[in-house]
Amino acid sequence: MKTQNSDKKSNGLLGLGLLTAVTASLCCITPVLALIAGASGMASTFSWIEPFRPYLIGLTIVVLVFAWYQKLKPKKQAEIDCVCEEDEKPSFLQSKMFLGLVTVFAAAMLAFPHYSEIFYPENKAKAQLQLANSVDNLTLNVKGMTCESCNLHVERTLAQLPGYINAKADYKTGTVKVEFDASKSSEKDVEDAVNSTGYKVVDSKKSISKPLKKSSLLLNVKGMTCESCNLHVEHTLAQLPGYIYAKADYKTGTVKIEYIASKSSEKDVKDAVNSTGYKVVEK
DSSP states (O other), rough: HHHHHHHHHHHEEEEEEEHHHHHHTHHHHHHHHHHHHHHHGGGGTTTGGGGGHHHHHHHHHHHHHHHHHHHHOOHHHHEEEEEEEEOOOGGGGGGGHHHHHHHHHHHHHHHHHHGGGGGGGGOOOOOTTTTTTTEEEEEEEEESOOHHHHHHHHHHHHHTTTTTEEEETTTTEEEEEEEEEEOOOOOOOOOOHHTTTOOOEEEEEEEOOOEEEEEEEEEEEESSOHHHHHHHHHHTTTTTTTTTEEHHHHHEEEEEEEEEEETOOOOHHHHHHTTTEEEOOOO
16 A cells, blocks of 8 residues: 555656646747747747746756655565565556656756757748848847747747848847848837737847948859759858849859848858859859
8 A cells, every 4th residue: 555655656746747847948838839830929928937947947856856766765675565465567657667758758848948949940031132222230128038949939030021131139138139121121110020929129229220232243153054953052042141142044154143242252152152062163
């Protein structure tokens, strides 16, 4: 009977350990769920848990350590005799293997903020600069971001704005820096986009608009033989910071590209083309 009661207590401890482990990471799990569900505004629902996260982590560790102690401690003679009398094989839920699985799962939940970004699709949004004459820079103080997945959620949302150029969120400093074409989106549009994620803009600071300096290159490229070669080169160039436009033509062996000189250099462009396996022919 004592053994059964001990097993029940052990299972209760495991349930508590799982609950605290999951709760500790809800603030970072929710943005990922928001992405999957397409419900952007729910991303910050559990951000209020973040201040309690160290305590929840500590409680989880204490509970699991005690559960392992209960499982591994030497049994008293009375408990051994009781088990022999019952002559029943322990269930899987009472086994060390189950406790081990629970421990691994709890550890994965506690570490979730450190790898949550892998659940976000690679976001290589193209800067929409074709018609831009100047770039506005906006620094926002944002409340509610607690981990890397929060950063990615905000950046991904801002990348959908007309005139988007670049965005960098930092939950550690509680700031979001945004570059955009003011002729296509306003400061209010940017703030509304951030607020739509569930995190809240506290205040903002706008720097002086800078004129947009475009550079153009016409490269002779060796090795392109078909339309798929063109697309491969164009896709690679589209990942460059400050990318505006690129057109590859295997028939003439040329690649035309426009980009922002302050974001990428001529060498960056040539290195990007060479990285595809085709080679830039120097004049």
